[in-house]
Amino acid sequence: MSFLSKLKAGLGLLALSSLTAVFANESKLNLREGVTEISREAYHLHNWVVIVMLVIAVVVFGAMAYSMWAHSKKNNPVPAKFSHSTALEILWTAIPFIILIVFAVPSTKLLMKQYDTAESDLTIVVKGYQWKWKYSYPDQELEYFSALATPRDTFVNSSELASTPIAAIGHVLAGGVVGAGDKPTEKSATYLLEVDHELVIPVGKKVRFLVTAEDVIHAFWVPDFGIKKDAIPGFINEIWARVEKPGIYRGQCAELCGKDHGFMPIVVRAVEPAEFDAWVAQKQEEKRIAAEDAAKAAASSFTMEQLMADGEKNYLARCAACHQPTGQGLPPTFPALAGSKIATGPVAGHLNIVINGKAGTAMQAFGAQLTDVEIASIITYERNAWGNNTGELVQPADVAAFKNGK
Amino acid sequence: MGAHAAHDHHDDHHDHKPTGITRWLYTTNHKDIGSMYLWFAFAMFLTGGFMALLIRAELFQPGLQFFEPSFFNQMTTVHGLVMVFGAVMPAFTGLANWMIPLMIGAPDMALPRMNNWSFWILPVAFLMLISSLFMSGGGPNFGWTFYAPLSTTYGPPSTDFFIFSVHIMGISSIMGAINVIVTVFNMRAPGMTLMRMPLFVWTWLITAFLLIMVMPVLAGAVTMMLTDRHFGTDFFNAAGGGDPVLFQHVFWFFGHPEVYIMILPSFGIASAIIPAFARKPLFGYASMVYATASIAFLSFVVWAHHMFTTGIPLGGELFFMYATMLIAVPTGVKIFNWVATMWKGSMTFEAPMLFAIAFVVLFTIGGFSGVMLAMAPVDFQYHDTYFVVAHFHYVLFPGAIFGTIAAVYYWLPKWTGHMYSEGLAKLHFWLSMIFVNLTFFPMHFSGLAGMPRRIPDYNVMFADFNMLSSIGAFGLGLTQLLFLWIIIKTIKGGPKAAAKPWDGAHGLEWTVPSPAPYHTFSTPPVITDENAHS
Numbered sequence: 001m002s003f004l005s006k007l008k009a010g011l012g013l014l015a016l017s018s019l020t021a022v023f024a025n026e027s028k029l030n031l032r033e034g035v036t037e038i039s040r041e042a043y044h045l046h047n048w049v050v051i052v053m054l055v056i057a058v059v060v061f062g063a064m065a066y067s068m069w070a071h072s073k074k075n076n077p078v079p080a081k082f083s084h085s086t087a088l089e090i091l092w093t094a095i096p097f098i099i100l101i102v103f104a105v106p107s108t109k110l111l112m113k114q115y116d117t118a119e120s121d122l123t124i125v126v127k128g129y130q131w132k133w134k135y136s137y138p139d140q141e142l143e144y145f146s147a148l149a150t151p152r153d154t155f156v157n158s159s160e161l162a163s164t165p166i167a168a169i170g171h172v173l174a175g176g177v178v179g180a181g182d183k184p185t186e187k188s189a190t191y192l193l194e195v196d197h198e199l200v201i202p203v204g205k206k207v208r209f210l211v212t213a214e215d216v217i218h219a220f221w222v223p224d225f226g227i228k229k230d231a232i233p234g235f236i237n238e239i240w241a242r243v244e245k246p247g248i249y250r251g252q253c254a255e256l257c258g259k260d261h262g263f264m265p266i267v268v269r270a271v272e273p274a275e276f277d278a279w280v281a282q283k284q285e286e287k288r289i290a291a292e293d294a295a296k297a298a299a300s301s302f303t304m305e306q307l308m309a310d311g312e313k314n315y316l317a318r319c320a321a322c323h324q325p326t327g328q329g330l331p332p333t334f335p336a337l338a339g340s341k342i343a344t345g346p347v348a349g350h351l352n353i354v355i356n357g358k359a360g361t362a363m364q365a366f367g368a369q370l371t372d373v374e375i376a377s378i379i380t381y382e383r384n385a386w387g388n389n390t391g392e393l394v395q396p397a398d399v400a401a402f403k404n405g406k
Numbered sequence: 407m408g409a410h411a412a413h414d415h416h417d418d419h420h421d422h423k424p425t426g427i428t429r430w431l432y433t434t435n436h437k438d439i440g441s442m443y444l445w446f447a448f449a450m451f452l453t454g455g456f457m458a459l460l461i462r463a464e465l466f467q468p469g470l471q472f473f474e475p476s477f478f479n480q481m482t483t484v485h486g487l488v489m490v491f492g493a494v495m496p497a498f499t500g501l502a503n504w505m506i507p508l509m510i511g512a513p514d515m516a517l518p519r520m521n522n523w524s525f526w527i528l529p530v531a532f533l534m535l536i537s538s539l540f541m542s543g544g545g546p547n548f549g550w551t552f553y554a555p556l557s558t559t560y561g562p563p564s565t566d567f568f569i570f571s572v573h574i575m576g577i578s579s580i581m582g583a584i585n586v587i588v589t590v591f592n593m594r595a596p597g598m599t600l601m602r603m604p605l606f607v608w609t610w611l612i613t614a615f616l617l618i619m620v621m622p623v624l625a626g627a628v629t630m631m632l633t634d635r636h637f638g639t640d641f642f643n644a645a646g647g648g649d650p651v652l653f654q655h656v657f658w659f660f661g662h663p664e665v666y667i668m669i670l671p672s673f674g675i676a677s678a679i680i681p682a683f684a685r686k687p688l689f690g691y692a693s694m695v696y697a698t699a700s701i702a703f704l705s706f707v708v709w710a711h712h713m714f715t716t717g718i719p720l721g722g723e724l725f726f727m728y729a730t731m732l733i734a735v736p737t738g739v740k741i742f743n744w745v746a747t748m749w750k751g752s753m754t755f756e757a758p759m760l761f762a763i764a765f766v767v768l769f770t771i772g773g774f775s776g777v778m779l780a781m782a783p784v785d786f787q788y789h790d791t792y793f794v795v796a797h798f799h800y801v802l803f804p805g806a807i808f809g810t811i812a813a814v815y816y817w818l819p820k821w822t823g824h825m826y827s828e829g830l831a832k833l834h835f836w837l838s839m840i841f842v843n844l845t846f847f848p849m850h851f852s853g854l855a856g857m858p859r860r861i862p863d864y865n866v867m868f869a870d871f872n873m874l875s876s877i878g879a880f881g882l883g884l885t886q887l888l889f890l891w892i893i894i895k896t897i898k899g900g901p902k903a904a905a906k907p908w909d910g911a912h913g914l915e916w917t918v919p920s921p922a923p924y925h926t927f928s929t930p931p932v933i934t935d936e937n938a939h940s
Binding site: 096 | 460463468469470471472473474475476477479481539540542543544547548549553555556559560562563644645648649650651684685686687688689690691692693715716717720723724727728731732734735738739741742743745746748749750751752753754755763766767770771774777778781782783784786787789790791851854855856858859860861862863864865866867
């Protein structure tokens, strides 16, 4: 074999193997096939369009490449003079038009299928918050929040992160431009795609998701289901999925929703219907026990040590994303709590902002999100940590009294 | 219509001009203003590029290495705004200022004082925008698309500076566009009928119409934001009876024509350069004009394809899908026409031609992903992922930016009177070509694999592609410093350029000496079919 034909064969092989790689299942070079009828059809439509596009690319770029060689000044010293051809121009207007119609037909069919949310077996309300999801099962009377489970320590590779231009440039230069931060951490395969409470759905059932949001626009996206829908405050959007295979499916918020947009994963656990029923029963039982415990706890009083220990844990899980573990916040958007008027002023004001939130800011109304015990611990912690040494203790009963007094 | 042969122009035509800073502050000369636009655009290109490199440094590997996520969001936002409004649009306006009067045989732009004003308010707007990064709470952090309510209720305090700067940019663009339209309609030399105009003039005329139609819409959007923030209105606030999706409709009614504003002049540039270096007339001149006009028209009826996931009704979804797919037809016509122009030509491959050919090829790749994104049922998988980032960077970097670079190499001899270094320019081309693909091609894959856009950190499965993109980005950014060096070198000296340094070039700009004198076409040339377009 001559060098040229070897080269050709090699290139051919390379092209073939990369094509196979592109279309191989489970490959990270292509869209995933997913586990619903919709995602599979979208996947096949996608593959088909990619192939047509590749064919067009070969024809057009091939013609250009050939022309660049054959019609270079060296190989074709005298240029032709033609400047139009009505027949050709009609032809290359008509052919793309026909190709597009061929694409439009299956697209229309699939879109109609995706929009058909009728006759669902289960309804779940998905509500986006800055930066977590709330899943409600109205018929099962269950609801819970789902937030990132990856600890902050795992994703912060640097002892200090910049939040101003000068510091940012300094950090990049200090980091050797693209070098690592100064304390790289191990990252697991589910890094940033793991949550504290998964969304659980039954396989084989048509699950309808009603998607909305509390504050800004988010987007609910599970790639394996082939569905993505914006979660918009004031709107309820509908999507559906009938998952065929039990498993854990991971997605992310897909619409820029502020600071921690990148830290708002979605994890869905699809289980057999019987297992789902068992999960619902167990959740309801947990809910009942939790309510009893909360009632008991609300009636009991805690020591400062207990509240501070619990408070620190709860604060780090619920509050530190904005107000920072140091209590310094990221002012002016996320105010500091250390030395703040609210955290060192009257307890009622502190209770009010935690329970009722502050409209028009990322400060949500946590009254319905947290138990009275959790709120009491967080407030006690905030009033005594970082030099806020008020010495004041807030008991669950105080929280309950504030709520009832309102 | 148009050609006023006896245009009253009896002030002195000597090449005398004021000196020092006042020359630039007070100038009404289209060439001076064109140069200022181009330098401003280049400065903004490097500024926006620097921000892109900060973004790519953070994304080089998983984990937060350098920035708080809030600062990362400011970088993605301001990078986009600076590149769109500071680099691409002023670069095109600069080319329009320099070349349109020269191409239609006019002595200057029709409204020279407005021309001065439309340039000089731009640096003010961008100083204000960039200064907001240093304010308490940081600069805009809601994406260049600034969706409500993230930008209204939840925007940082500096958002008002952002709003004001967008207003100023819009006023500048509208004035520039009016100037182009008035110039093209009133200042053409005798015999320069519309269908004899070079395609660059045509594409810019159509761009100017798009600009005066959509920039006021953008101004409306930011004004509604302003009143929502400060004057108690609830246009975009659901809690007050408003509609957050309305914002997106208004924004994209501006935004979609805007993306054509950023590409049509490049079509004109390719249509000047490819025939020149193929030494063969442009294929299908009339269909090029009609295709450009069709693309411009269609750009007004496709805006909601950016909003396929917002839950618009099935009927709306279908309409916007079909209309968007239809854009592929006139765009295809243009690409086929360029290939047919090359066909049986007698080509040489100087830097302008190389960049123009790369523009056609890479823009077409962006077109392929565009057709894919148009298909709503599959778009659900692509939307807001890196696939979209790959798509629009393929149409913007090799599209708008390569087009501009091609134009600069093509007309630099005319502007400076010197030939640039072909060897360095070819090096600039090959490095740009390699790095632009290394930067943006892997983004297709990270998007398909499921990586959302605008995130400061990502799962380890996206790590390889991000590392490739970051390496490419640093190469691409550094390569553009070579471009700066080539330009400065050419201004300072180099082989003397002939009036027509490209043997295949056509058009009035090549009938004046190089460098083009301060005042040209004081006596209008007469255009016949012989010396008409291409």
